[in-house]
Amino acid sequence: MMPEPEIKLDSMNTDRMTVIMGPQHPFSHGLWTLKVEVDGEIVTDAEPIIGYLHRGWEKECENRTYPKIIPMADRLCYSASMTWSHIYCMTVEKALDVDIPDKAKYLRIVADEICRIQSHLMWLAAVGTDLGNLTVFLWAMREREFFLDLNVRLCGARMTTNYPRIGGVRNDTTEYFDRDCMRCVERFEKRLWDIIALVDDSSVFVSRMQGISRLTREQVANLGVTGPAMRGCGVDFDIRRDDPYDGYDEMDFEVPVLKEGDTYARYMVRIEEMFQSCEIIRQAMKKIQDMPRSAPYRLKVPSAVPEGTHFARLEDPRGESLMYLISDGTDKPYRLKVRSPIFVNVSAAKPMVQGCRIADVPAVMAMVDMCLGETDR
Amino acid sequence: MAMKYLDKYPKDTAKGLWVVKPMWTVMKLFAKVIPRRSMTIMYPYEKEWIPDNYRGRPGLQFDKCVGCGLCARMCPTACICLVETTDDEGKKVKRPQVNLGRCMMCGYCAEYCPVDAMTVTPEIELAEYTREDLIYGPRRLRFEGVNEMMEVHIEEHLISNVQKGILDQPTSAFEVDRPVLEEAKCIGCQKCFKVCPVGAIEMYEAGVNEKGKPKKIPRIDTDKCICCKNCVDDCPKSCLHIKEVL
Secondary structure (H helix, E strand, O other): OOOOOOOOOOOOOOOEEEEEEOOOOOOOOOOOEEEEEEEOOEEEEEEEEOOOOOOOHHHHHOOOOHHHHHHHHHOOOOOOHHHHHHHHHHHHHHHHOOOOOHHHHHHHHHHHHHHHHHHHHHHHHHHHHHHOOHHHHHHHHHHHHHHHHHHHHHHOOOOOOOOEEOOEEOOOOOOOHHHHHHHHHHHHHHHHHHHHHHHHOOHHHHOOOOOOOOOOHHHHHHHOOOOHHHHOOOOOOOHHHHOOOOOHHHOOOOOOOOOOOOHHHHHHHHHHHHHHHHHHHHHHHHHHHHOOOOOOOEEOOOOOOOOEEEEEEEEEOOEEEEEEEEEOOOOOEEEEEEEOHHHHHHHHHHHHHOOOEHHHHHHHHHOOOOOHHHHHO | OOOOOHHHOOOOOOOOOOOHHHHHHHHHHHHHHOOOOOOOOOOOOOOOOOOOOOOOOEEEOOOOOOOOOHHHHHOOOOOEEEEEEEOOOOOEEEEEEEEOOOOOOOOHHHHOOOOOOEEEOOOOOOOOOOOHHHEEOOOOOOOOOOOOOOOOOOOEEOHHHHHHOOOOOOEOHHHHOEEEEOOOOOOOOOHHHHHOOOOOEEEEEEEEOOOOOEEEEEEEOOOOOOOOOHHHHHOOOOOEEEEOOO
16 A cells, blocks of 8 residues: 655645635535535644534423433434434433333343444445545445344334333244344354455455544544544443443443554444344343243333433433433423434534545545534434 | 454455456455345336335224324324224224324334234335325225234333243233322312213212312223323313323
């Protein structure tokens, strides 16, 4: 591979130009704008502009009863719908001080990890098109279809799952779900190597990612970046392992961490996470199969939540998501605050793209895995 | 900083033979992929198999429905409303009507139906020419071939039962939660009696009110009651409330 030529920002005295990428631009997956200032071909400054998709989600929650918010939480992010409704249910369960049954925990883990894999595959498809590799897009979308079918088998909908409930989950596993789940995971682990071969064996795509947009550990910590983007920069932190929720402490898995901090490291971390998710699904399904069919999976909870403030957080496919609930003793929340991982991650756009070439901007920002539904809410 | 899976993949393959390698990979994958069967179908002629628990449009079992309106109150998008219609015997009844233009297929109407009359259906081809056609009346909501899976049941366990170790008695709010009356507040307006869809409330004479006139207060038949909360919502003096069993 060709060595990366050193870029000096002050050496070229060309005119600065502002390029507005978005909101209708093939690189912006969603409705957002990246205002890029370029010096020749080198990016000197960048400013993300968001807010095109603001729907007043948090305010709308304030006049809905608690169960009605679950399908709304699904729509925060279409590809991570399960984790968003999961975090909402976890928050309300904390407020109610309810400990959910073991079977519900494992079912949630299975659904969460299916959601994580399909979300990462959606990201991989987007990266494929951003790098100009259409086969990756088609293959990733094809593999994703099997996980969406698993979602249908489990909860009846492809993407907006509406599966967790306050106090458990909606339904038990349906007939043949465990068989399908195991087969799907096994098959996916084999097929993922094909997709890796398509990207990793080709210097065209690797050289567009390697050594570009380096962030250090300190930068990442100061910017508040979470999720795979953080782990690609050498910060060894995953809420599933370090602050386990809902039965993740019983799962045996590794958290992929790379210290390179470039775009390629973020790509590798996400790919490895998909393999780890397959392992978690297998372990959780094993635990569900060991349980009797009649084991409880949903508790009856009171409709009114006692007064207080509570929060819960979990590892979203994109980073750390958090919900903060203020309840006033009625059956409607007084205030529900969402901490979206992408809202924070995209604020790191400037240090990420500074010094890159303008042609690299799509590849760099693809690693943030933008989702505007949760950013603007 | 080890990767359990990705470390198995040969590193830096892109560096050596940098033109030949990707071509070789593509040819190898082409040979691997080409014998596989096609992943796409000719959609309007062939259709994908849809499982029974698929959450398509809501369906209604007209004769099972009691017209309690819980689906309308539970609907997050407020796309269900109750309309007056006549049943097979010519009696005036209230039945839900769904505006599918607003429905988000969450399946709450099926899940929270106390008599399992609302169902989810695997029907997904819902395109119409006008918006008015998207409004499904009670008769149009019917779906042939409803099975157990489509009537989504709630199988909740009481927290007190789980703590005691009783794990084989799944129940739901419709079976255990019942309205209770604060007799002192009741003015005997009979609104709850009129609104109850299953006739679980009967009025009986209970003394006199402060003006000295005879007063009727409701008595709730707990076996007939389905906990639809209509009486609680309609009570003008809010003297009825649901007692939740936990």
